[in-house]
Amino acid sequence: MCACRCGIRVHLEDGKLRYIDGNPDHPLNQGVICAKGSSGIMKQFSPARLTQPLRRKVGAERGAAEFEPISWDEAFQVLEDRLREIRSTDPKKFALFTGRDQMQALTGLFARQFGTPNYAAHGGFCSVNMAAGMIYTIGGSFWEFGGPDLERAKLFVMIGTAEDHHSNPMKIAISKFKRAGGRFISVNPIRTGYSAIADEWIPIRPGTDGALLLALIHELIRTGLYDRDFLARYSNAGQLIDADESSDSFGLHAKDDSCPEVNPMFPQNKLWWDRVSDRPVPTHSEGADPKLRGAYTLPDGRKVKPAFELLSERVADCTPEWAAAITGIDADTIRRLALEMGMTARDQKIELPIAWTDSWGQEHSTVTGNPVAFHAMRGLAAHSNGFQTIRALAILMSILGTIDRPGGFRHKAPFPRAIPPSAKPPKRPSDVKANTPLPTVPLGWPASPDDLFIHDDGTPVRLDKGFSWEHPLSVHGLMHNAITNAWRGDPYRIDTLLIFMANMAWNSTMNTSEIRKMLNDKGDDGQYKIPFLVVCDAFQSETTAFADLVLPDTTYLERHDVMSMLDRPISEFSGPMDAVRVPVLPVTGDCKPFQDVLVELASRLKFPAFTQPDGGRKFKDYPDFIINFETEPGSGIGFLAGWRGSDGSKSMQGEPNPNQWEMYAKNNCVFHHELPKSYQYMRNWNKGYMEWAMRTRLRRFGEPILIQLWSEELQSFRSAAQGKRAGRQPPDHLRARIAKHFDPLPFFSLPLETQASDRDKYPLAAVTQRPMAMYHSWDSQNAWLRQIHAHNYLFVNPKVAQAAGVADGGWMWVESQWGKVRCMARYSEAVEPGTVWTWNAIGKAQGAWQLADDANEARRGFLLNHLISEELPAAAGDAGGDGKVSNSDPITGQAGWYDVRVRITPAAAEEAQESWPQFAPMKALPGTKGGARKLWQTFFKGSLNSEPSK
Ligand code: SF4
Numbered sequence: 049m050c051a052c053r054c055g056i057r058v059h060l061e062d063g064k065l066r067y068i069d070g071n072p073d074h075p076l077n078q079g080v081i082c083a084k085g086s087s088g089i090m091k092q093f094s095p096a097r098l099t100q101p102l103r104r105k106v107g108a109e110r111g112a113a114e115f116e117p118i119s120w121d122e123a124f125q126v127l128e129d130r131l132r133e134i135r136s137t138d139p140k141k142f143a144l145f146t147g148r149d150q151m152q153a154l155t156g157l158f159a160r161q162f163g164t165p166n167y168a169a170h171g172g173f174c175s176v177n178m179a180a181g182m183i184y185t186i187g188g189s190f191w192e193f194g195g196p197d198l199e200r201a202k203l204f205v206m207i208g209t210a211e212d213h214h215s216n217p218m219k220i221a222i223s224k225f226k227r228a229g230g231r232f233i234s235v236n237p238i239r240t241g242y243s244a245i246a247d248e249w250i251p252i253r254p255g256t257d258g259a260l261l262l263a264l265i266h267e268l269i270r271t272g273l274y275d276r277d278f279l280a281r282y283s284n285a286g287q288l289i290d291a292d293e294s295s296d297s298f299g300l301h302a303k304d305d306s307c308p309e310v311n312p313m314f315p316q317n318k319l320w321w322d323r324v325s326d327r328p329v330p331t332h333s334e335g336a337d338p339k340l341r342g343a344y345t346l347p348d349g350r351k352v353k354p355a356f357e358l359l360s361e362r363v364a365d366c367t368p369e370w371a372a373a374i375t376g377i378d379a380d381t382i383r384r385l386a387l388e389m390g391m392t393a394r395d396q397k398i399e400l401p402i403a404w405t406d407s408w409g410q411e412h413s414t415v416t417g418n419p420v421a422f423h424a425m426r427g428l429a430a431h432s433n434g435f436q437t438i439r440a441l442a443i444l445m446s447i448l449g450t451i452d453r454p455g456g457f458r459h460k461a462p463f464p465r466a467i468p469p470s471a472k473p474p475k476r477p478s479d480v481k482a483n484t485p486l487p488t489v490p491l492g493w494p495a496s497p498d499d500l501f502i503h504d505d506g507t508p509v510r511l512d513k514g515f516s517w518e519h520p521l522s523v524h525g526l527m528h529n530a531i532t533n534a535w536r537g538d539p540y541r542i543d544t545l546l547i548f549m550a551n552m553a554w555n556s557t558m559n560t561s562e563i564r565k566m567l568n569d570k571g572d573d574g575q576y577k578i579p580f581l582v583v584c585d586a587f588q589s590e591t592t593a594f595a596d597l598v599l600p601d602t603t604y605l606e607r608h609d610v611m612s613m614l615d616r617p618i619s620e621f622s623g624p625m626d627a628v629r630v631p632v633l634p635v636t637g638d639c640k641p642f643q644d645v646l647v648e649l650a651s652r653l654k655f656p657a658f659t660q661p662d663g664g665r666k667f668k669d670y671p672d673f674i675i676n677f678e679t680e681p682g683s684g685i686g687f688l689a690g691w692r693g694s695d696g697s698k699s700m701q702g703e704p705n706p707n708q709w710e711m712y713a714k715n716n717c718v719f720h721h722e723l724p725k726s727y728q729y730m731r732n733w734n735k736g737y738m739e740w741a742m743r744t745r746l747r748r749f750g751e752p753i754l755i756q757l758w759s760e761e762l763q764s765f766r767s768a769a770q771g772k773r774a775g776r777q778p779p780d781h782l783r784a785r786i787a788k789h790f791d792p793l794p795f796f797s798l799p800l801e802t803q804a805s806d807r808d809k810y811p812l813a814a815v816t817q818r819p820m821a822m823y824h825s826w827d828s829q830n831a832w833l834r835q836i837h838a839h840n841y842l843f844v845n846p847k848v849a850q851a852a853g854v855a856d857g858g859w860m861w862v863e864s865q866w867g868k869v870r871c872m873a874r875y876s877e878a879v880e881p882g883t884v885w886t887w888n889a890i891g892k893a894q895g896a897w898q899l900a901d902d903a904n905e906a907r908r909g910f911l912l913n914h915l916i917s918e919e920l921p922a923a924a925g926d927a928g929g930d931g932k933v934s935n936s937d938p939i940t941g942q943a944g945w946y947d948v949r950v951r952i953t954p955a956a957a958e959e960a961q962e963s964w965p966q967f968a969p970m971k972a973l974p975g976t977k978g979g980a981r982k983l984w985q986t987f988f989k990g991s992l993n994s995e996p997s998k
Contacts, residue, residue: 095898096829098600099637099975139163141543147550153615161655168525173943176524177429181438187464196421200455208427211820239878251880258437258796263371273390275449283755285356286338299763355758393418407752419455432944440794461624468493496764519941526941535566554590555889558918607641623723643670690719765790781928801947804924810949816888839908840890841874859955864915870964871910895970910963
């Protein structure tokens with residue numbers, strides 16, 4: 049049901065849904081199910097279910113939720129006519145933004161085939177820093193892409209993680225880990241969820257994790273407790289970097305031009321300073337061993353230093369005392385933590401009798417591991433300094449020698465990927481052409497300014513300004529700025545915005561009250577500034593009220609879905625794994641799976657990938673598309689890797705199999721390709737794995753993926769900003785911002801908004817966590833889960849609350865420099881004193897989700913988003929000029945959700961005892977079920993054979 053994607057069994061009685069439990073034979077969750085999973089029944093019986101396509105009534109205002117039912121034929125015709133006109137004139141005027149769906153390979157393909165670059169999913173406002181910071185450093189990341197090997201780890205350090213998406217597998221792994229005697233440390237401002245069962249909780253001030261991580265690196269280098277041999281061979285620690293600051297090549301790897309480059313995207317002719325012969329040699333020369341410290345002069349006179357020397361210089365001043373003043377963690381604790389990590393890694397080594405061969409042909413008789421494992425997520429990511437913080441984490445994990453080794457961090461296919469991955473975004477405005485697909489994927493991985501998507505004058509081509517100088521590495525886009533930019537017409541106006549499964553008029557947006565006004569705002573011509581808004585969702589969210597066209601989606605129990613290797617599969621450490629959902633219930637009312645909507649529209653609009661050479665449609669519907677689509681004609685690679693070939697006898701690659709869905713269904717809906725043991729570790733540099741991955745097209749190139757302590761990609765942007773790089777140059781008002789933030793080594797600075805806040809006036813950091821019993825806003829209508837969370841409190845340390853005169857359970861005002869909310873306080877000693885926090889997306893607008901107008905969610909619940917701005921004044925964002933910039937990481941565009949500063953004051957006794965702001969009650973949309981109480985009562989009575997009357 050959620051992004052964890054556990055296997056479930058759905059039990060029916062006479063065709064009616066009676067019971068859901070975990071599938072014990074599913075490798076991911078092994079039968080474990082969470083509250084959300086087993087309450088999926090009440091999602092099905094939700095009163096908020098949309099059941100028919102709806103069109104805003106002629107003359108009705110947007111936001112008033114005045115709709116008339118229409119047929120799918122009419123809905124498709126409206127969309128087809130509108131989108132055909134846009135595609136044949138200016139495809140950029142169609143924007144497709146999707147939320148936490150699990151079909152980004154399809155939505156991305158749709159956008160690419162349409163020819164619009166204005167496409168993104170939820171990643172930019174979720175945890176793109178976690179993906180980008182790790183992938184630009186080690187070629188993989190956490191959760192879907194990799195994770196901690198708790199089966200063999202001895203020490204587990206979790207940082208900035210709430211009950212995140214990998215919940216059931218993580219719970220199973222932590223429980224086994226603790227029973228086996230492992231030690232679990234949690235670094236987090238709040239002690240809930242996983243942190244509550246940690247052996248040690250280390251509270252930290254939000255946004256300061258980077259300082260802690262740099263101090264840990266400092267300590268490990270100072271004490272010599274880093275894995276020198278691992279770094280020398282498997283990272284760029286020994287590679288020589290031009291250290292002559294006066295040179296234009298300063299900060300770039302020194303290369304031997306007489307050696308073959310092999311692959312210009314990933315050149316293999318970089319240099320080491322060999323400690324054996326005391327001279328420069330091509331990297332990984334046989335018999336050579338690089339110096340990691342010192343400064344050297346090449347025969348041509350260039351001054352160079354190994355990357356590790358530069359890292360050591362960077363952290364020289366990052367002492368525990370320095371970090372203590374920033375993080376609130378005392379220096380002795382930091383020293384102890386570093387010592388524990390370093391000694392566990394060094395003294396409790398694992399040696400597995402698995403022979404393997406590395407990328408340079410050296411044979412190893414064993415795989416070794418340093419059993420210190422980490423897991424981190426949005427607590428690190430959702431800050432405007434998050435990318436560099438996560439680079440620091442990846443480097444800490446690397447110097448401990450834990451990457452893709454037993455007991456440390458392990459990759460999951462299709463990772464590791466090249467650094468950076470070879471897919472690039474479009475490069476120039478002429479890449480957007482009428483009636484033509486984009487030449488490349490809308491979202492990719494820039495390696496240098498040459499890969500930005502900008503006009504000749506450096507201004508952005510994308511609506512959200514992704515891949516521009518404002519946010520060069522915005523690999524997941526900046527969905528959180530799409531509405532504001534479209535409303536303002538900066539960089540331009542669009543015509544149609546299609547939103548899928550994202551509650552952009554409520555909890556999925558910052559600055560919620562203003563965004564709601566923008567969605568309704570009209571220009572001088574009386575037309576809406578965002579002319580046409582299409583919302584596809586299964587439920588009556590707050591956002592559906594603002595739609596011109598509502599498309600009713602199915603639930604997860606009513607449709608086919610894939611968790612694909614082309615997207616975000618459910619792979620295990622041991623090899624690729626993908627999965628499907630198959631429908632167990634008939635479609636409710638006139639709902640249609642969004643995937644089918646996309647396949648239908650793509651066919652009607654005759655996108656090349658969806659059209660036969662004779663002009664006929666290629667795919668009947670989504671299940672047919674999944675079976676028959678191939679990445680290139682005859683590639684044998686499609687959305688599903690299992691049971692390929694005409695009889696299902698092939699895997700990973702093979703011609704389409706007409707019975708593929710049935711074969712998945714017969715096999716627990718899961719396909720798992722277990723790699724030989726010798727391919728399961730050290731995959732960045734594992735010759736056998738690389739060759740297999742290239743054969744199966746998981747990888748395009750076979751060059752080893754060296755860990756990047758020093759990032760030449762970042763340096764290339766900095767060089768451009770400093771005028772040292774020919775070619776594309778940033779606009780002058782962004783030069784200083786780029787030069788500062790695109791540091792090739794991790795550094796710490798406070799988040800942008802924190803720096804720009806009056807911290808005497810707003811002394812507290814305010815953050816949210818996703819509750820373990822609700823999946824964002826989608827469970828607000830779930831009758832069972834509402835019994836766990838129907839309203840939320842702001843949790844405050846008692847000392848702080850008492851000093852402010854706020855009572856436990858009392859009403860109070862929470863103010864930031866951007867806005868204020870009224871909510872209830874709850875005392876909690878499980879939060880460090882400088883932080884206040886709440887569960888996200890519990891508070892609701894009146895009437896939304898078919899909740900009663902006086903429901904607790906609306907009257908006692910609240911949304912912190914009203915306090916957060918989606919933009920900062922330019923100066924606060926380290927940019928010049930007097931405009932605004934996104935409230936995001938300057939590198940990736942990751943939304944700075946957790947950077948807001950607030951103050952608390954008690955509400956006056958005469959004030960209303962309800963949350964603020966309140967909005968006019970939302971009307972029920974036509975076709976929503978109503979009468980839910982009867983349905984629920986009938987469910988408990990066990991007599992669902994006849995539908996109850998309303
Ligand atoms: S974690 Fe998500 S996928 Fe797993 S059982 Fe719970 S709701 Fe279902």
